[in-house]
Amino acid sequence: MAEVLVLVELNPAAGGPRKTTLEALTAARALGEPSAVVIGAPGTAAGVKDALAEYGAGKVYVAESPEIEEYLVAPKAEVLAQLVASVSPAAVVIPSSPEGKEIAGRLAIKTGSGFLTDVTEIHPDGTATQVAFAGATIVHSQVTVGTPIYTLRGNSVTPEPAPAAGAEETVQVTISEAAKATRVVDRVVEQKSSRPELTEASIVVSGGRGVASAENFAVIEGLADSLGAAVGASRAAVDSGFYPHSFQVGQTGKTVSPQLYIAVGISGAIQHRAGMQTSKTIVAVNKDPEAPIFELADFGVVGDLNTVVPAATQQITARKA
Amino acid sequence: MNIVVLVKQVPDSGSERKLDPQDNTVARATADNVINEMDEYAIEEALTVKEAQGGEVTILTVGPDTATDAIRKALSMGADKAVHVSDPAIHGACAPQTSAIIAAALGQLDYDLVLCGAESTDGQVSVMPALLSERLGIPQLSGARKLTIEGGTAKIERQTDGGYWALEAPLPAVVSTWDTINEPRYPSFKGIMAAKKKPVQNLTLADLGIDPASVGLATATSKVVDFAGRPPKGEGVKVTDEGDGADKLVGYLAAQKIV
Ligand SMILES: Cc1cc2nc3c(=O)[nH]c(=O)nc-3n(C[C@H](O)[C@H](O)[C@H](O)COP(=O)(O)OP(=O)(O)OC[C@H]3O[C@@H](n4cnc5c(N)ncnc54)[C@H](O)[C@@H]3O)c2cc1C
Ligand SMILES: Nc1ncnc2c1ncn2[C@@H]1O[C@H](COP(=O)(O)O)[C@@H](O)[C@H]1O
Numbered sequence: 001m002a003e004v005l006v007l008v009e010l011n012p013a014a015g016g017p018r019k020t021t022l023e024a025l026t027a028a029r030a031l032g033e034p035s036a037v038v039i040g041a042p043g044t045a046a047g048v049k050d051a052l053a054e055y056g057a058g059k060v061y062v063a064e065s066p067e068i069e070e071y072l073v074a075p076k077a078e079v080l081a082q083l084v085a086s087v088s089p090a091a092v093v094i095p096s097s098p099e100g101k102e103i104a105g106r107l108a109i110k111t112g113s114g115f116l117t118d119v120t121e122i123h124p125d126g127t128a129t130q131v132a133f134a135g136a137t138i139v140h141s142q143v144t145v146g147t148p149i150y151t152l153r154g155n156s157v158t159p160e161p162a163p164a165a166g167a168e169e170t171v172q173v174t175i176s177e178a179a180k181a182t183r184v185v186d187r188v189v190e191q192k193s194s195r196p197e198l199t200e201a202s203i204v205v206s207g208g209r210g211v212a213s214a215e216n217f218a219v220i221e222g223l224a225d226s227l228g229a230a231v232g233a234s235r236a237a238v239d240s241g242f243y244p245h246s247f248q249v250g251q252t253g254k255t256v257s258p259q260l261y262i263a264v265g266i267s268g269a270i271q272h273r274a275g276m277q278t279s280k281t282i283v284a285v286n287k288d289p290e291a292p293i294f295e296l297a298d299f300g301v302v303g304d305l306n307t308v309v310p311a312a313t314q315q316i317t318a319r320k321a
Numbered sequence: 322m323n324i325v326v327l328v329k330q331v332p333d334s335g336s337e338r339k340l341d342p343q344d345n346t347v348a349r350a351t352a353d354n355v356i357n358e359m360d361e362y363a364i365e366e367a368l369t370v371k372e373a374q375g376g377e378v379t380i381l382t383v384g385p386d387t388a389t390d391a392i393r394k395a396l397s398m399g400a401d402k403a404v405h406v407s408d409p410a411i412h413g414a415c416a417p418q419t420s421a422i423i424a425a426a427l428g429q430l431d432y433d434l435v436l437c438g439a440e441s442t443d444g445q446v447s448v449m450p451a452l453l454s455e456r457l458g459i460p461q462l463s464g465a466r467k468l469t470i471e472g473g474t475a476k477i478e479r480q481t482d483g484g485y486w487a488l489e490a491p492l493p494a495v496v497s498t499w500d501t502i503n504e505p506r507y508p509s510f511k512g513i514m515a516a517k518k519k520p521v522q523n524l525t526l527a528d529l530g531i532d533p534a535s536v537g538l539a540t541a542t543s544k545v546v547d548f549a550g551r552p553p554k555g556e557g558v559k560v561t562d563e564g565d566g567a568d569k570l571v572g573y574l575a576a577q578k579i580v
Contacts, residue, residue, distance in 0.1 A: 072461065072488055073451065098447065098464055105448035108417055109455040114542025117446050127546055133338040138549050145542040181460035186487040193483065227580070245501050246483050251334060251442060252359065252500050260579055270335055281577060283570070294559055299573045303562025311567030316580050
């Protein structure tokens with residue numbers, strides 16, 4: 001069976017691979033047998049190998065070097081390109097983070113290939129599905145040159161176990177001087193959240209300008225915590241200083257595709273829809289019955305969020321107790 | 322400090338955008354075209370660096386003739402001049418091809434810094450800095466929420482989930498900017514008038530020494546096979562809160578087996 005390289009993205013906070021990696025291993029199986037590629041500091045592979053094998057990795061290529069994390073993106077693209085040259089895979093699948101997309105782009109230039117970013121499904125014939133224009137258009141596309149490279153949008157595929165051998169193969173790492181141009185001097189964490197990561201969460205509760213203040217975002221956080229959900233925000237809420245930018249959902253923020261998206265005090269502008277339209281179920285709370293968010297909502301409540309949301313939170317907490 | 326800012330014209334993200342069923346490319350001719358909003362942050366940042374350190378700001382655009390509007394907007398904000406690469410053969414180019422054209426045009430310019438937006442709102446690929454870095458062999462500093470130029474070094478804070486990475490690289494480098502980096506200025510009346518007289522150099526693929534057969538729809542490294550509108554969502558339920566909004570909401574979540 002054809003070999004498909006899957007770049008492993010790690011979850012430094014929780015240890016182990018990110019969920020997007022397991023999704024990529026699952027999606028890659030449409031094209032052949034996935035081989036996971038771990039590129040990182042020495043000792044990186046030890047903590048993730050078992051999970052990779054469980055989700056279908058026949059092989060685990062391990063490329064470890066203390067230098068890899070010292071520079072931005074380029075060393076990983078270089079190692080991956082060397083691997084593509086030596087194993088001639090049928091395709092390469094990479095989780096669609098900012099770094100993942102940049103690695104895909106560099107790999108495409110190095111290998112003279114085409115790439116497709118943010119695909120939501122990979123089909124056995126090599127074509128892929130993408131969502132364009134704020135979710136309004138579903139596109140079916142294809143790489144026509146070289147080794148197809150895909151970046152897979154998070155939460156578009158359900159990870160399914162498919163135990164495989166996970167045979168480890170060590171990859172010699174040589175990083176060129178050119179790939180050492182951009183130095184990572186520091187990695188700074190400003191907010192540490194106990195909530196699930198926005199793009200991985202199965203439930204997201206987002207607040208908009210209607211929440212009216214930073215303090216009042218406690219209403220959104222309360223509902224999120226009762227559901228074990230991540231918190232998101234509209235750009236208007238972020239621009240008004242109610243919530244930090246890294247939680248922004250939409251065209252210039254995160255793209256989320258959870259099982260359930262609850263939009264509270266959000267009008268549903270097209271740029272906001274761009275980041276949440278593919279959610280499986282959409283619920284909206286808004287006091288304006290004409291708000292465009294209701295066009296998308298499976299269930300909408302016309303009402304004041306300050307009464308509806310705290311009451312709902314209380315009921316959910318009571319049910320769970 | 323000579324700065325080149327990459328500016329793209331895109332269909333307005335607030336209007337209805339379409340693919341052209343003739344060849345499955347973005348329908349640009351019939352669209353409500355605007356400057357890519359994300360590129361205004363790159364222009365603003367370039368002007369800020371120029372104001373502090375002197376030099377010249379050049380706008381570089383690859384796109385059809387209609388893209389002159391986006392170029393004028395950039396010039397009216399305060400950029401000094403522009404280079405516009407336009408050629409019918411570019412129609413349908415993929416990202417790697419576009420990066421080859423931009424790289425060739427940059428090859429004819431004298432620059433210390435290349436600035437671009439974090440993403441184009443039509444394609445949302447977000448990889449131009451990586452592609453240009455790879456092609457030109459200059460460092461990539463992408464996703465900046467802050468930029469500092471000190472001597473021959475560029476430093477950025479690359480925005481990440483819940484924080485940032487501090488990055489640095491020697492100039493010349495290519496830097497992309499997020500909308501958190503600054504507040505783009507509005508063109509003044511004076512700026513708009515001055516923009517009309519600023520030089521715009523028009524280039525074709527031949528001027529850049531690029532074989533027209535190597536770019537465009539026919540040779541693109543990826544293509545859209547077909548597309549469809551998103552199937553309309555079934556009519557949702559909408560209730561009005563009459564003291565029972567929370568009950569109905571929780572009832573719905575329970576029916577969906579969420580709670
Ligand atoms: C290039 C570009 C990129 C953009 N990117 C993004 C993006 O990534 N993400 C994004 O979200 N936006 C983005 N926007 C902005 C977008 O166009 C909207 O301005 C924004 O989404 C509006 O946010 P909002 O719905 O919170 O605010 P508003 O549109 O002001 O809506 C607030 C809503 O709250 C309701 N409300 C008020 N009080 C209450 C109450 N007490 N109870 C219940 N409901 C109440 C109101 O009825 C209203 O519908 C972008 C815009 C551009 C031009
Ligand atoms: N055709 C183009 N002409 C000029 N700049 C471009 C072009 N395409 C992309 N860019 C620049 O690259 C950035 C990222 O675009 P993208 O990688 O397409 O999302 C944009 O914000 C622009 O600054």
